[in-house]
Amino acid sequence: MRFPDADVTTLDLIRHGEPVGGRMLRGTTDHPLSERGWQQMRRATEALMVNGEPPWDAVVTSPLSRCRDFALWFGEHHDLPVITEPALAEMALGEWEGRTHAQVRAAEEGEDRQAALWADPSLTSPPGGETLAAFDARVGDTWQALLAAPPGKHLLVVCHLFVTNALLHQVLEQPLSRALAFDLPYAATCRIRHERHALGETSLVEWIGR
Template identity: 40%
Template sequence: MAVEETRSTWVDLIRHGQPEGGQRYRGHRDDPLSHVGWEQMRAAVEPRDHWDVVITSPLLRCRAFAQAIADERGIPLHVEPDFKEISFGRWEGMKAEEILARDGDRLAAFWSDGEANPPPGGEALSAFHGRVARGWHHWVHALWGQRILVVAHGGVIRMMLACVLDVPPGRLMAGLHVPYACRSRVRMDRTDHGLLSCLMAHGEGPP
């Protein structure tokens, strides 16, 4: 086995900061980061952070900061369409309290079992997990041995960690808190026993 194939791969996942308009079910809606959101993202990274490459969702609330980091550090940027947030269908752009008032039972059913109860007009959890997993496995393979920064959405990060931890996506979609500018760190190693993936850190600020 070549030396390059035995190196660890490190991936830092950062959720975007607060977009303009505050907390909403955005999905594919393309709102930019607010001033507060930019401050949150700046606070989430440090000069000592080292990455070889940045991968981002195409949506502006992720892409703008990813582009800024890539430009500042002189590293490549890749835009991955599969890393868009889940489509919330008719809920997109609505605040949680608005959905609760109009569609509370359906919202509760979605968080209880997103596969059986997708958002009205939105994306099934299995389809969402499938496309995120496709992008995840592609980039991990293509960039093996590097330090990777991924700027993405709360739902996307949950689906990536479902891949890392090998747990049902519905469990993480409902059971893992991913606040604005939250960071997670993953380490992957190829061994004689297969691929070993470990969640090294999860929470606010640099790990």
């Protein structure tokens, strides 16, 4: 803690594990976790346990099944409240939804909009999908709500790759052109600590991508 006597809220973000069907551009397409994905999530959460017990007061989850199913199981298994937050759903990818990266590239006939999205997402959106500005705004509203009225001092947030990037963007405040700076593997975890203190409020990143 950087500020004496600060009121601290800690958010542990975890990207979902591998879904059924393997790697593809899912967006809001609702695929459940594969068995490997369940194993990845169990290992990742076990690594954050303290003396074999979960440190969290509550679990907040995306409504999509690759996040929600694990969150509900985890909450029931450890007697933790689970809050489903619709605004934590993954960025809508329009015509790319449910396709592999190779299928999208082949359909674009030489134009690689996927690469353009990662290079500068402020200038490129998936055809028929959500703009980064709109996506960042909805995740940002949820971030502010979690800080204003957190359901506990330590939260586990089960979400997605782009959502994790958007939450980190709230802390790092990098330009939207760099809002997708983190390509995190399945079940990667990040920790954000928010401190309210005599000088105001400060958000700090403890780690990214464990």
